[in-house]
Amino acid sequence: MPGARGLNRLDADGWAALVLLGLCAVFLSNLLRSEATGAYVTSATLPIAVVMVMAGLSALLLAGSVLRMRRAPPAGARRPGATRGLNWRVPALVAWLIAYVAALPWVGYLLASGGFLIGAGLLYGNRRWGVLLVSALVLPGLLLVFFEKVMIVLLPSASLWN
Amino acid sequence: MEFLLQGVAEVASIQVFALLSLGLVVGIVIGSVPGLNVPLAVAIALPITFNVEPIAGLAMLVGIYKGGTYGGSLTAVLINVPGTPAAAATAIDGNELTRQGKAGKALKMSLYASVIAEIVSDIALIAFAIPMAAFALRIGPPESFSLGIFALTLVGVLSQGNMVKGLIAAALGLFLSTFGVDPLSGEFRLTFGQRQLAGGWSFIALVIGVFAIAEALSILDANLAQIRQKGALRLSDPDHCLDRDDWRRSLPVIGRSSVIGVFIGAVPGLGSAVSAYLNYGLSRSLSREPDRFGKGAIEGVAAAEAGNNAVTSSTFVPLLTLGIPGDVITAIMLGAFIAHGLVPGPALFEQQGPFVAGFFLMIVAASVLHLVIGRLGMYAFVQTTRVSNPVLFPAVLVLGVTGIFVSTSSYFDVYVMIGFGVMGYLMNRLGFPIAPLLIGFILGPLIEIGLRQAAIIGRGDMTIFLTRPISAVFLACALLTIVVVGWREYTDRRKRRIPRQEERKT
Known part of the structure; x- marks a missing residue:
């Protein structure tokens, strides 16, 4: 599948952005379902605003990762920290x-x-x-x-x- | 001066100096152990002070407070594990200096900056307690919100060339601070049915997780098993001594950070961590060589430590003048005052003049003794650089687990610490800076409570943030920081782009 192949080519930043976007979706659904109270600014206002900002920034990070993927840099140009395997x-x-x-x-x-x-x-x-x-x-x-x-x-x- | 001389008889006793010294030693040790916090030590020492003279008992508590606030920097510099949340700012450049083989330099600057800032704070408390209390009373919810926003803009400064990742880390910290019971309505938020999350995430678990656990995992990942320092480290070696250039860079920073720290300390509810980060970020954004920061800048250590310790005496301003404790430690000390039949407030100055004068002299003596004990203790602490990582880091992990258990008596928080440790390790690996995460977490409650209370005060009119002068000044500073940081980021990118374009042409 082309989508899965594209995901495989994403760098570590892209994967981090996808995980963050997933977490934002989970938290946002929880916050939107909660019964927020408070005068003028409710108890859910700041958390919702922050999650939205975080989702926007994660989307930016993902976009950067996709752009890098399209430019397809040589393997040697990748940052070592993000690509090296995990020490068991x-x-x-x-x-x-x-x-x-x-x-x-x-x-x-x-x-x-x-x-x-x-x-x-x-x-x-x-x-x-x-x-x-x-x-x-x-x-x-x-x-x-x-x-x-x-x-x-x-x-x-x-x-x-x- | 006459007023102060009344207090000489109060403090001139061996008991006062013995308990003050004991408090400083205990404070430095407690402060340096990740997980053990100063309020815990002050609370435990409180009953001991009931059996001695009031000034001697308070001397011990002040010693623990001052020593503990400084002690966190020792492990921050030596092993990148801050003993206290405020010392996390010191670790940024302090540990980098240790990696460069200049641990003595970082430790010395950390001590001297702390002591100078304490003395500035002592003088401010003695000379300007009443005007400072009047200023502190003018800091209401709109001002707290604006100050929080100003401090948050410094995240850009601390993002170390990756603004998007820095902002994500700050947003994550801010978001994590909103878990648990809403401080204004008492409503449960984001607890997912977990009773343990009602109080939100434990700050100390977050700090130890993202620093101690993450560092232990990173060291293991990098296979850094060697002995870090061969042979005895001599603090008199040139690499460990502060030279003229170090002082030239650091003295103005210490002066500015001390003054700002004094004001932050006088405002109830802000504390040393806000001061340390705010001053570190400000020093970096105002520096002519901001690129030095994060790479072992001695002035970075000076800014963080001066900011951290400048609050230690000024937190007594609202306590002594108004009877309002500004943080947990002064709240416990209020208990010590009351237990001895002393009620802080305006009447204390009139009815107990010699005692207040004695208290002021004792606080100055604590700063001087801090210098002596800190300098002697440095020889012992610096030996940790000789311990190999395979011995040191398992011990750090045990200390972290023990510290969290002792502080919170909760296994849940210990697991939370491990979870944050894994998160910190992954953030390090992926290039997300840790400092903005902590700043977001520290400033979250300040910003949220300030925003919501200000909205209530202004009856929904948000121009309240601009019509109140102090709030408007903080917001203007925030705007200025964004412009300066944005301009620097833009020029840096241009500088990086031009050589690349020239390379392509050739």
Whole structure:
């Protein structure tokens, strides 16, 4: 299909603009359905105005991307940041971070943070187990003492073994 | 002068200086940790102050406030992770200097600009408290709206050559600030049925996400696993010392940013982040070499830090003269005053003259001690440049998660922080500047509340923004900024186009 082929040729800016336009449509439909109140300027006026502006600017970004696509620059002329592939470690670290936060209420602050530090250190390429273990023990311990004893703020405790 | 001498007996005690120093150290540490905020530290320290003399207790709170406001710049400069939202403006040029191997220079300018601005703010509080309070009272909703619009036009300055992306980022920030309960009608907006979104997006989660998490992901993406600084960093090395040229560029900027910051601090509800960004943007737009900004301009660090710290004493203007706290920190301090039987307001000056004089002297002493403690602490903080990224960034992530949890006690906000982190990482990758996003988020409530309240005051007549002189001045400044920035953008494009056309001809 020519449309799909055209989309494939869009650069990263074009894709970003399309995502933004989609988000604008979702938010605009939500705002238009809401019962806005207020004298002269309602509670929905500013959000709607901002979404419209954002949609207009995204359309401009998309237009720029389409123009660049038509000019079809040589592959070498493309910006490296926008076209290089995603390093697998990035989504892995995000997933590890989510797993860490999810584990906090279950296994407690010390264990979850220690585990996270070791895993994240390995993802960053640290292979010195001594350093990994020391950081996993010392940092969460120090933070726990600082917050719970000095600042009197409770950190998550392990509900799994009460 | 006679008035101030009354206060010498109040402050001349070891207890006052010990608690002031302790407050400064705690403030600098708390301010430098992403996620931990100054209001939290002041609130926790509040009960401690009940058991000591009123001036000693307040000294500790002032120390935490001043130290915390400055402390955010340390991690902003060293690892591009601002400890406080206001320090995000410092990170733009400060971290760039660190990448160029000039961390000491950025840290020193950050400290000296902060202390100079604090002293200017102290003098303004002592000498002009009452006229400044009168000025602050003239800043109503139309003026707040116009000031917000003026500050927003500086987004163009901070867009770093890509106006469309900068404006999209600013609009996104502005839009994100409108989520949650409407501040005027109490109506739910854009919550999608989520109870946790009733209070809107957490600002601290946004800041840590788009800076700390995004930076950690970018470092991982770029495989920058090396040790950043080999060997001990010596602050006396020429690369880490401020030279004549640095001072020549920075002193006028510090002077201007301090004065503007003092006025912003005196107006309730604006705060240090608005001041830092406004001054950074203004300094860039007024600079003869705007291209230096964002690439390690020492005057950029000076503008942001002077603007940030100039508010610290002037926020006491509405508190002491009118009994109105201008922000969360002064609201907590109002509690400390009342707990000691002191009621801020005009009567405080008449009934508790020696105490007020002592308070003024203590605030000046805090600025001087800040210089000493900040200079000593710099040796310790600068050592973070020796820690390798694989050790440093996992620790930064744990600190970020811990900080958000401690500040908000909400797992939802921790997930929000991760989401904003991914967004910040993608924005960095796609060339969208982060600063306009934060400016939009900070200015959103100011602009919206100002607009709607002004519309009510003017009974729907929007010329109110032009008929009120201060508001009209701010709008004129906004227009001027648009013209100047637009003209610069146009001439820059022409400069870029001419060599390209010549290339084609040849």
